[in-house]
Every structure is written in C-alpha cells, then in structure tokens.
Amino acid sequence: MARRLHAEGARSFFVARLDEGEHLRAALGDRAARIYVLDGFTPGSGPRFAAAGLTPVLTALPQVSAAAAWAAANGDMAAALHVDTGMNRQGLTIDEARSIVQAPDRLRGLEVILLMSHLGSAAAPEDPRSAAQLEAFRAIRPLFPETPASLAASAGIFLGPDYRYDVVRPGVSLYGGGPLDQPDERLKAVATLTAPILDIRNLRPGDRLAYGRQFTADRPIRAAIVAAGYTDGIVRAANAGGYAWAAGGRRPLLAVTMDVLAIDIGDSAVRVGDQVELLGPNVHLDDLAAAAGTVAHEVLVRLSRRAERIYLGED
Secondary structure, eight states, rough: OOHHHTTTEEEEEEEESSSHHHHHHHHHOOOOOOOOEOOOOOOHHHHHHHHHHEEEEEOOOHHHHHHHHHHHHHOOEEEEBBBOOSOOOSSSSSHHHHHHHGGGGGGEEEEEEEOOOOOOTTTTTTTTTTHHHHHHHHHHHSSSTOOEEEEBBBBHHHHHHHTTOOBOOOGGGGGGGOOOOSSSSSSOOOOOOEEEEEEEEEEEETTTSSTTTTTSSSSSSEEEEESTTTTTOOOOHHHHEEEEEEEEEEEEEEESSOOOEEOOOOTOOOTOOEEEEESSSSOHEEEHHHHSSSOOHHHHHOTTSSSHHHHHHOO
C-alpha cells in the first residue's frame, strides 16, 4: 500500500512500531519520504531512528527528554509532538506542552516539524467530544505557530475542513472503511477475499450445523461449505447477520468454524469449486465488521497469512 501511495505522490507515512518504520523505509527506499513512528522515542532507540531516517512522535515528557539527550550527543533530530486533547490514550497534556514552550532548552537539538493530536469519537459526528477536542487543539496551536499541524485520521477528515489542518492521516478509509463505521459510496473496496466451495449439503428442519447450537435449520436449506474460517480471519461472531456473495447475490452466513464456514445458497446455481466473495466490492467491509460486533480495522488486521496475497497496482 505504501509503495502505491508513494507512486501517487505521498511523502508522509505513519506507523505504530519502530520495526514497522524500518521495514517501510527498506520497502520505499526514498530517504526523502517522512516516516513517523507513533510509539515515540525510548532510551536506546536513537541509533535505529538515525539509521532508518525515521521521525519519532513524542508522546510523553520522558520521551522528549530522551530524544533531546540523543540529539545533544549525536546531532539535531526532527520530531513530532503528540498532544492529548481528550482521548486520554497518548500525548502530552496541555500543561506539559506549555511547560516545554516556557523552557525551550528542553527541546534543544529537536526540530519540531509536526504538532498532532487524535480524535476519539470522529466516527460519531453527533458526539460533542470531537468539537471539544478541536477547541482544545486550537488552544494548543498558538504554542507552535510555525509548525504544521495534524488532527484528523480517516473519520476526522470527513468532519469538515476545520479538522484537516496541514496533514491528514487516512488509515482504514484507504482500504474502503467508511467514516461512520458503515459503507460510504464515496469509498471503494480495496481488499477482496475469496475462497472456493468445498461441498454442498442439504439440511432438513431441525438439523444442527457445526459445533454446539451455532445454527439449527428451521426449514430446508442448501448450504455451501466454503474453504475459509476464523483461522483465515473471518470473525466467528459474523455468522449473526453476516453474508457472503455468490451467484450474483448475498448469501447469509450460517456458521463460521476454524477452517470452513457455511452459507445459505438457496436455489442458486452454484457448484463445488466456485469462488465465494467473503470481503470485497459486494461484501462491504463495514457490514462484515458490524455483523461481528467490531470495527473495520479489526476485520482487516485479522486476515491471516494463510490467505494468499495478490497485490494489484502496487507500482
């Protein structure tokens, strides 16, 4: 994904872990591309940041001190500052940010190239939390008036221009995840997961399918057994309202087990060996997430390495 974005002109990337940043730098090659590491800077990590040309996102005063000490001994370092505006997960408090500005020696050797925060309720526009976080960020912004700012990730981008500032950080929306945790016609599916039908079975009323009481037929049902299960990343709970796509229509999920799942194929003309779409343009990412009681992000990261990856349009 990053290589494709780079080919399209993107030059700023965000990763969670330091090792992810190292792998991404090796994949991109371009030393001019900026790769931010959201975990920040820990004592002893300086050589790895320098070797890979990575930029730490400093989220706590001890990280600021550790990065400044490294810079004092080894040369100036670019860094981002993450300020907490109400998510209460990561970031300097507003008072801590002010204390840094009031004691500029604490940043000696550090070039702050980005001021950022993160929204906690952007997927729920009616929640007043986002507006409160925006006001808090506006109060912090004058502390670093010349520094580019970033507040919005995927859902925040869709809240409007006030939230976008200088840098946006789209994540799940790059893969088709909707800003309101539901399908959005402005976004197209990116990931497609398919698997073949292994068998077709006829269930009678009262027949139980799979383990325990996961599913009991209340009528005659033609069920297709498909070669994918929760080992491949299809969340087991998705059988309550989830669906697949086969023979030109939606087919309800009946049961999900470790290596296979079952779908109701009705009287459709499907055959053993036919491919079933489990995720893609006809099986919306957010629909599958909703059926599983989770979010699109988790559906995507659960897709296991057993599923063969075929990348289209990488370059």
